[in-house]
Each structure stands twice: as structure tokens, then as C-alpha cells.
Amino acid sequence: MKISNYPAKNTWSDLIKRPVIKREQLSELIVNIFDEVEKNGNQALIDFNKKFDRAEVKKIKVSKEELESSENLISEELKLAIQQAKENITKFHASQIPKIQKIETTKGVVCWRENRAIEKVGIYIPGGTAPLFSTVLMLAIPAQLAGCSEIILCTPPDKNGNINPAILYTAKLCGITKIFKTGGAQAIAAMTFGTESIPNVYKIFGPGNQFVVAAKEYSQHFGVSIDMPAGPSEVLVIADENAVPEFCAADLLSQAEHGNDSQVIFISTDKKIFNQTIGEIEKQVKELPRNEFAQESLKNSHFILLKTVDEALEFSNQYAPEHLILAVENFENYIDKIQNAGSVFLGNYSCESAGDYASGTNHTLPTNGFAKNYSGVSLDSFVKKITFQNLSKKGLQNLGKTIELMAEAEGLFAHKNAVSIRLK
Amino acid sequence: MKISNYPAKNTWSDLIKRPVIKREQLSELIVNIFDEVEKNGNQALIDFNKKFDRAEVKKIKVSKEELESSENLISEELKLAIQQAKENITKFHASQIPKIQKIETTKGVVCWRENRAIEKVGIYIPGGTAPLFSTVLMLAIPAQLAGCSEIILCTPPDKNGNINPAILYTAKLCGITKIFKTGGAQAIAAMTFGTESIPNVYKIFGPGNQFVVAAKEYSQHFGVSIDMPAGPSEVLVIADENAVPEFCAADLLSQAEHGNDSQVIFISTDKKIFNQTIGEIEKQVKELPRNEFAQESLKNSHFILLKTVDEALEFSNQYAPEHLILAVENFENYIDKIQNAGSVFLGNYSCESAGDYASGTNHTLPTNGFAKNYSGVSLDSFVKKITFQNLSKKGLQNLGKTIELMAEAEGLFAHKNAVSIRLK
Structure with a gap:
């Protein structure tokens, strides 16, 4: 935890510095994997499954039976939860479908735009400890709403060659049936070139480790587009005297638990709230199952006292956080001053996890300062806007x-x- | 001219093949230019002006006097033309400003999106024979409408160290006063890092040669975003029996004159129109000042007879043209079938040059098949869409x-x- 009391503005540039990300530069490894997949298709994927994921997989494609049975492997209450989240995400993203507006710019000259789905899109869902079925919702729902005709999903199998049932259930609920057991750079290569089983796609979405990130970057050399550049997850919380230290601490920790490299920044205009939040963090962190991650990322976190909410927002705009929580009274007065952020959470009851899972907004957001020049994923990410004119x-x-x-x-x-x- | 009579569908993949673009891979040259500009700032730009543009330039920034006097160096009628174009482009792009829609996804959970301008944007305008002041309109107008607080423009000086007055006049008309005499990869480097005179920016827009394209790609390694990947300009014209061969030929040639590598495809469902259009091209091309370019790019053009407009659209969707002209009767019936295109021109009087200059739509469009997964430039290109939520x-x-x-x-x-x- 790095604590700064009323730092002068000329020191902010140090405070907003993000740790340098070790970028797996388009390394030989990535190029080799792409070559291998382009040449040997499914067999390459099966071999990489063995090599990287220690998984024996005979068929790359998830079978109908596997998909059907996923329903029986998760609890009824989780299914209901996923369904409620789906409903909200659908409602919000459906509101992003624009009405066609024909504009007569000069008498007899009519111009307009229409959305057209990107026909073929690929969703990547990482494996690992946390089965990110919520990301399936965040990407599959807008893809379906946009009308993408081919939506495929790649995710690595576990050591037994299986996919987490919550991922399968969520995919099926969203109408995705083409699911493939392949992960890492090889999955991105497969979606770029296509294999005997996996169709190639025009745009690739989804998070992943440094290899996936490098592979997505490399896929662009073959005409594929990607959702956005990647980086570790971040939150910046601004708290005034009306904030609740317990809530602030919980929000900061929910970011910190993501991984060692998660970015956490807390700014308060109130000394008491500031100190109490720090105390709460020390209390809450002990009880977390992922407390190693949290402890580690807290080491790099910044806790900053500033004089006013305006000043805090000035700082936040320079930092351009992925998530911004405004735990201040009269937050309405500050909305117009927010310039750079991925998604904003207003008031004491708008916790980040609401947006991460179920409120309706998308959780695929720009990190690493990219909130200055990129939007989060939305319906727009799955369409082209074509202009038309008739004279x-x-x-x-x-x-x-x-x-x-x-x-x-x-x-x-x-x-x-x-x-x-x-x-x- | 490559003529195909009713080619079978399994041969289309050859017809839609674009020539391989010689991509200046992030070569040593680009990296060196970036290093030089990062290290030496303005002086590097002045040196590169000498080296690459043979121009002696003492001050990189266009002076107030130069900007003011541009007005006297172009004709009144051209000024009026530019003003009318500006009005139409403004009208159309202003219609892209969305209304905020608050969505209550669950009782007590309200989500919405708001646009925020990308604060700092850079416009690159190439030098060379054609002074592309129309591109200034296409990029500066949406940047201003979006509310970008810093809009800068870089363009190479001529041998006398001057910028074309039409470019200066148009920039000034659009409220751009920070104009810099620098071109090529060094201009992109300057906008990426900033120099003593040139502010760095978050997003870079505009066309350019292979060095500019490679530099824009490289700039992304430093967190800058760009408008879209680049390629040679293209048009695909679909003509039924109601098309006018003279018009079709003129449209095809207006694409062909861009450069040797321009892509021109003509599809007709009517043999008579088909042959007459070919005849018209041979007639009209002779009278063009840029007929060498046109002749050269016509060599690679495809003239294809197909049975139906539906089939022609199927072909077009596979090709994904930057510009699609639908010179067919009842074009309304075909709009929904258009899946991949940058901008579409409907009917016999909607020539591409209307959209290139003055109808209101943007002419910065996806080429090289990128119409499958990219939109053209619009107001959206200059903003981030931030999501908000209050629970x-x-x-x-x-x-x-x-x-x-x-x-x-x-x-x-x-x-x-x-x-x-x-x-x-």
C-alpha cells in the first residue's frame, strides 16, 4: 500500500504510472504455434492440448451430449442467477440497437447509416481456476443481438478433457453450440485460419493470458480484428465523507483478488474515511480465499488523500481507470466531469461486482489507460455501421x-x- | 481488364482476391525514425523534412500569418464549395450524436451510456500531387462535433516549405489552428511522442503511403490507437438493365484514377449494359489527365457477368468493397441483402464522388476486405462510450x-x- 497525503499535481504522473507489462512480443513461439495450426489444423490443437494443458482430447468439438448434460451439473439457483443476469445484459445491450435516421443533407440528397452484424465472430474464454462464464454472457449476448450468423467459442479443456459445465450451460443458454476444446495462442490461431472443425472468424473477443494477448495481436496480421488491447484489471474508488469504509474496502479487494497485477487506487477527500478504509482492508483481506493475490496487488496499490472531489476526478481522468466508483454524495454533479473511464459506478450501492455480473453493462472494458481512446465492448463491437446515400x-x-x-x-x-x- | 462470363461460384474466391500489398513491416527504418523523433523532437522533423521532402523548414508549426493568408490563395467558388460540403458533413455527423437512454434493467438498477470525446486526436494529411483537403473535412468535422479538446494536423511541406492553401483554408474553416509541417512516418512518430511544438495524441487518423501505414501500426505499440487498417481504394459497381453505361464507366474510372493499385470491379446482369460500359471506359479513359494510373489499375480490374442482382450481391458481400454502387432499379429491395461494404451508393445519380466530397457521409472507409469487420470513420471514431450505473x-x-x-x-x-x- 502506497499512501500519499495531498500529493502536489506535478507528482501525479508518477502515481498514475502503471507497472510495465511484460508483453510477449510477437515471439517466435506465437509464430510457430500459428504455423503449426495453419498447417496441421485439428491435429495441432490436439497436440497442443496435450503439451500445454496436459489434456487428452479426441474430439475438439464439444459434443451435443456434453452440452446437454451441462445443465445437470450446476445448481438450480446458479441457473436462475445466470438467467437473471442474461435478462439484464440483454435489456441493456438491446437498447444500443440504433434507429435508422435518414438525413436529407441537401434537397434530394439523403444519407443514413445501418448496422450490419460482423458475420463470423469468435469468443475466447480462458481456463484456469475461475471459470469465467460471466464473460460468455458479456460476449455472446451482444453477438446474438447484433445478428452475427456464426458465433464460436474456444476454451481450454481441463486435465480430464472437459469444459466447466457453467461455461457450457451459459453458452447453450445464449444459443452457442459451436464450442471447441482449445486454449492459448493455438485457439486464437484456429479462429484466425480455421481448421477442419473450427470455422475461421473475422473478429476475436475475450480475455486471456500473455500468450493469448500476443496471439490476438498477431491475428491482426491476417486481417482479423480484435475487441481491444489488453492489460490487468483496475479500479479507482473516490470516496467523500459520505462513503462507507466497509464498502470501499470490499470494492478495492474485489479488484485486488483478480491477480497479482491488479491495479487498485483509492482516493478520499476525508481523512477519517481514508484511515477507516485502510483499516477495513486489513481486516477483510484476511478472510479471503484468494488473499495471496489480494495481498500482492495491494502492495502496488495507491491510497491518496486529495482536497476535493473535483481534484480526485482530475486525477482519475489522467489515470483513465477501467472501473471508476464514485462513492460520493450528489454524484450527479460530477458525471459531466468524468472524461476517461471504462465503466462508472455511482453511489454507495453500486459495487463493481454488480457490473461484473448482472446489472446489464458489459464487463469487457479498456484497461491500462486505454480508457482514454477505447470504449468497452458493446453491441457496436459486433457490427459495422454502413453508410448509404441516395441522390x-x-x-x-x-x-x-x-x-x-x-x-x-x-x-x-x-x-x-x-x-x-x-x-x- | 479481366472479363468473366457467368463464373461458377466455386471460382469466385479467385475473383475476390486482392493483390498482396507490400507491407512495410515494422521495419528498422520506422523504428529508427521513431527513435530519432523521440530523442530529438523538432530538430529530427526539420532534418527529415530536408532528407525526405527536400524542404527547408525553420518552424514546424504553421504560423498565424500563413493560416490567415491561405484564404486569399484559393478561389471564392472553391471556398463556397468547401463550405457547402462542410455543412452537409456536419449535418450528417451531428445526427450520429446519440441521446442518452437510461435503462432500468431491474427495479432500482439503472444503466446508461454517455459519449466522451477522445481528448487529443491527430489528423494526418498526405502531401503529393493531390492536396486532400476533403480529408481534412472528413476528419476535423467529426472531431469538432465530438468535442475533442486538442485536434492537431500534420502534413508534409512542399519543396518551398509551404502547405497547400486549400488544406490550410479547410483546416482553419474547421477550427484547426495547430498545423505542423511534417510528413511520413516522422509525423506519426511526432504525434505519438510529442515534440517541443507538437502535442502527443491518443488517436491518429488519416491516409498515407506505406511508411505512414507502417508507422501508424507501430504507434499502437505506444498506446496510441488508429482509425483503421489501410489498403488501396476500391469500388464495386452492380448494374442491371436500367443502369447507364456512361455513368458506370465514369464511376469505375473515378476509382481507377486514384492509383495503380486501385481496385475496380464491375458486375452486370445485362449483357448489353456490360459491353457498352466496357466501350465507354475505353472512350473516357483517354481523356483523363491521370490516365496512366487509370490504365494501370484497369489492368487488374474485373468485369463480371452474373445472372441476377441477388447473385451480384452475394459476390459483393464476399468481396466486401469499400464503395458499392447499386445502379439497379428498385434498389430499395436489395438494401437488406448488403452485408459487407464501407459505403453504399444507390441509384443512377448517386456517384461515388458525391460521398467522396460533399453529400455528408464520411469518405474514410475500410478497404482491402476490412469492410467485413470494420466501420468507416464516423462521430463514433472520436469518442469513447462510457457506461454508467446507479443501484x-x-x-x-x-x-x-x-x-x-x-x-x-x-x-x-x-x-x-x-x-x-x-x-x-
Whole structure:
């Protein structure tokens, strides 16, 4: 925990510095894996499963039986929870479907935009200790709403060659049936090139370790696009005198438990709340099953006293956190001042985990300062916005002279002629 | 000109193949230029101006006097044309500003999105024969509408150290005053790192040669984002029996004149229109000042007869053209079938050059098949969409159990605790 009391503004640039991420630069390893998968398809994936995941998998594709039986392997109450989350996420993302607005820019010249789904998308879900079925919801729901015609999911098998049933259940609930047992860079390669079983896709979504991140970056060399650049998860909490130290501590810890490299920043304008929150953290952290992770990431966390909420927001805008919790009274007054953040949680009862799971907003958000120039995943991430225009003869007459003059001034006479020949 | 009569569908994959682009892979050259600019700032830019553009430039920044006097160096009618184009582009892009929609996903749980401008953006305008002041409009107008607080423009000087007055006039008209005389990879490096004169930016927009493209790609390694991947310009024209061969030929040529590598595809369902269009092209091309470019790119163009407009659209969707012209009757009936395209021009009077200059739509569009997974530039390109949520105590009570169950199933107990502690 690094504590700063009223740091001067010229010291902020140090405080907002993120630890340098060890980027697996498009290393030989990634290139080799891509080559292998491009050449040997499914067999390469089966071999990599053995090598990296110590899993014997005969069939890469999850069978209908596996998918069906997942339902019996998780509790009824968890199913209901996932269903409620699905409903909320669907409601919120459905509201992002735009109405078509035809704009007559000049009499006889009508322009508009229409969404078209990216036809083929791939979702990557990491394996490891936490089965991220919530991420399945966050990516599959907007993909379905957008109307993507091919949605596939890759996730590594466990040592017995199985996929966590909560992941399978959630995928099935979201209408995804093409699920493949492959992880790491090889899964990204498979979605890039396609194999005998796995269709290639145009865009790849989802979190992953450094190899997955490097592989997603490399996949772009083959025309694939990706959701956004990756980095460790982050939260910045701003608390005034009306904040509740227990709640603030719990929010900070829920970020810290993600991993050693999670970023946690706490800013308060109230000394008492500040000190009590630190005390609460020390109390709560002991009871966490993942307290090693939390302890480790707390070491790099910043606890900062500042004079005003305005100043705190100025700091936050410079840091550009993935998650911003505004535990302040009259938070409405501060919304317009928020410039850079992935997702914002307002008031004492808006905990980050609400947005992580079930409130309806997406949890795939820009980290590592990318909230300055990237949005989180939304329905937009699964569509292209195509512009359309229709000019009547009259419309072209009204606009023709302008086009001709501009084309000529740019030295593009065929551009000019396309108008002149029509108006002749 | 490569002519195909009713090619079988299994041969289409050859027809939609684009020529392989020589990509200046993040070569040593680019890395060195970036290093040089990072180290030596303005002086590096001045040196590169000498070396690459043979221009002596003492001050990198365009002076107030240069900016003011640009107005006197272009004709009144061109100024009026640029103003009309600006009006239309403004109208269309202003319609892309979304209304905030608050969604109550569960009683007491309210979620919404708000746009925030990317604070610092950079526009690159290439030099060369054609002064692309139209691209200034296409990038500066949405940047201003989005509310970007810092908008800068870099463009290479001519041999006398000057910038084309039409570019300066247009920039000034759009409220851009920070204009810098630097081009190529060094301009991209300057916007990435900043120099004594040039502020660094968070996102870089604009076209350029292979060095600029490679530099934009490289800039992403430093956290900068870019508008989209680049490739040569393209048009695909679909003509039925109601199309006008003269118009089709003019449209195809207006694409072909861009450069040797421009992509031109013509599909007709009518043999007579097909042959007449080919005849018209041979006639019109001779009269073009840039006919060398046009002749060269026509060599690689495809002229394809197909049976139906539906089939033509199927082909087009596989090709995913930057520009699609639908010179067919009842084009309304086909709009829903368009899946992959950058921008679509409907009917006999909607020539591509209308959209290139003045109808209102943006001309910065995905090429090289990227229309499958990228949108063209729009207001969206200059903003982040931040999600917000506010849960009342009652709201968290309604959703709490769901969050707790999901967090627990993912093994994230601090996430669960952030809810439990609030509901205790």
C-alpha cells in the first residue's frame, strides 16, 4: 500500500504510472504455434492440448451430449442467477440497437447509416481456476443481438478433457453450440485460419493470458480484428465523507483478488474515511480465499488523500481507470466531469461486482489507460455501421457544382467527370 | 481488364482476391525514425523534412500569418464549395450524436451510456500531387462535433516549405489552428511522442503511403490507437438493365484514377449494359489527365457477368468493397441483402464522388476486405462510450443474490463480499 497525503499535481504522473507489462512480443513461439495450426489444423490443437494443458482430447468439438448434460451439473439457483443476469445484459445491450435516421443533407440528397452484424465472430474464454462464464454472457449476448450468423467459442479443456459445465450451460443458454476444446495462442490461431472443425472468424473477443494477448495481436496480421488491447484489471474508488469504509474496502479487494497485477487506487477527500478504509482492508483481506493475490496487488496499490472531489476526478481522468466508483454524495454533479473511464459506478450501492455480473453493462472494458481512446465492448463491437446515400437527379444538380470544384482542386478529374457526365 | 462470363461460384474466391500489398513491416527504418523523433523532437522533423521532402523548414508549426493568408490563395467558388460540403458533413455527423437512454434493467438498477470525446486526436494529411483537403473535412468535422479538446494536423511541406492553401483554408474553416509541417512516418512518430511544438495524441487518423501505414501500426505499440487498417481504394459497381453505361464507366474510372493499385470491379446482369460500359471506359479513359494510373489499375480490374442482382450481391458481400454502387432499379429491395461494404451508393445519380466530397457521409472507409469487420470513420471514431450505473439499496437487494451466486461460482469471494457487506 502506497499512501500519499495531498500529493502536489506535478507528482501525479508518477502515481498514475502503471507497472510495465511484460508483453510477449510477437515471439517466435506465437509464430510457430500459428504455423503449426495453419498447417496441421485439428491435429495441432490436439497436440497442443496435450503439451500445454496436459489434456487428452479426441474430439475438439464439444459434443451435443456434453452440452446437454451441462445443465445437470450446476445448481438450480446458479441457473436462475445466470438467467437473471442474461435478462439484464440483454435489456441493456438491446437498447444500443440504433434507429435508422435518414438525413436529407441537401434537397434530394439523403444519407443514413445501418448496422450490419460482423458475420463470423469468435469468443475466447480462458481456463484456469475461475471459470469465467460471466464473460460468455458479456460476449455472446451482444453477438446474438447484433445478428452475427456464426458465433464460436474456444476454451481450454481441463486435465480430464472437459469444459466447466457453467461455461457450457451459459453458452447453450445464449444459443452457442459451436464450442471447441482449445486454449492459448493455438485457439486464437484456429479462429484466425480455421481448421477442419473450427470455422475461421473475422473478429476475436475475450480475455486471456500473455500468450493469448500476443496471439490476438498477431491475428491482426491476417486481417482479423480484435475487441481491444489488453492489460490487468483496475479500479479507482473516490470516496467523500459520505462513503462507507466497509464498502470501499470490499470494492478495492474485489479488484485486488483478480491477480497479482491488479491495479487498485483509492482516493478520499476525508481523512477519517481514508484511515477507516485502510483499516477495513486489513481486516477483510484476511478472510479471503484468494488473499495471496489480494495481498500482492495491494502492495502496488495507491491510497491518496486529495482536497476535493473535483481534484480526485482530475486525477482519475489522467489515470483513465477501467472501473471508476464514485462513492460520493450528489454524484450527479460530477458525471459531466468524468472524461476517461471504462465503466462508472455511482453511489454507495453500486459495487463493481454488480457490473461484473448482472446489472446489464458489459464487463469487457479498456484497461491500462486505454480508457482514454477505447470504449468497452458493446453491441457496436459486433457490427459495422454502413453508410448509404441516395441522390435524386435534382439532388445531384444541387450538389454537383460543389463536387466538381472540389474534385478539380484535388486534381481528380475522373471524380469530377462522374458528376459532369450525369448533369450533361 | 479481366472479363468473366457467368463464373461458377466455386471460382469466385479467385475473383475476390486482392493483390498482396507490400507491407512495410515494422521495419528498422520506422523504428529508427521513431527513435530519432523521440530523442530529438523538432530538430529530427526539420532534418527529415530536408532528407525526405527536400524542404527547408525553420518552424514546424504553421504560423498565424500563413493560416490567415491561405484564404486569399484559393478561389471564392472553391471556398463556397468547401463550405457547402462542410455543412452537409456536419449535418450528417451531428445526427450520429446519440441521446442518452437510461435503462432500468431491474427495479432500482439503472444503466446508461454517455459519449466522451477522445481528448487529443491527430489528423494526418498526405502531401503529393493531390492536396486532400476533403480529408481534412472528413476528419476535423467529426472531431469538432465530438468535442475533442486538442485536434492537431500534420502534413508534409512542399519543396518551398509551404502547405497547400486549400488544406490550410479547410483546416482553419474547421477550427484547426495547430498545423505542423511534417510528413511520413516522422509525423506519426511526432504525434505519438510529442515534440517541443507538437502535442502527443491518443488517436491518429488519416491516409498515407506505406511508411505512414507502417508507422501508424507501430504507434499502437505506444498506446496510441488508429482509425483503421489501410489498403488501396476500391469500388464495386452492380448494374442491371436500367443502369447507364456512361455513368458506370465514369464511376469505375473515378476509382481507377486514384492509383495503380486501385481496385475496380464491375458486375452486370445485362449483357448489353456490360459491353457498352466496357466501350465507354475505353472512350473516357483517354481523356483523363491521370490516365496512366487509370490504365494501370484497369489492368487488374474485373468485369463480371452474373445472372441476377441477388447473385451480384452475394459476390459483393464476399468481396466486401469499400464503395458499392447499386445502379439497379428498385434498389430499395436489395438494401437488406448488403452485408459487407464501407459505403453504399444507390441509384443512377448517386456517384461515388458525391460521398467522396460533399453529400455528408464520411469518405474514410475500410478497404482491402476490412469492410467485413470494420466501420468507416464516423462521430463514433472520436469518442469513447462510457457506461454508467446507479443501484439504489433496493436495487442491490433485488440483484444481490444473483451477483453473489455468480461470483461464488467463479471462485471470486471478494466480489461476492462487496455485495454481502452492503446487504448485511
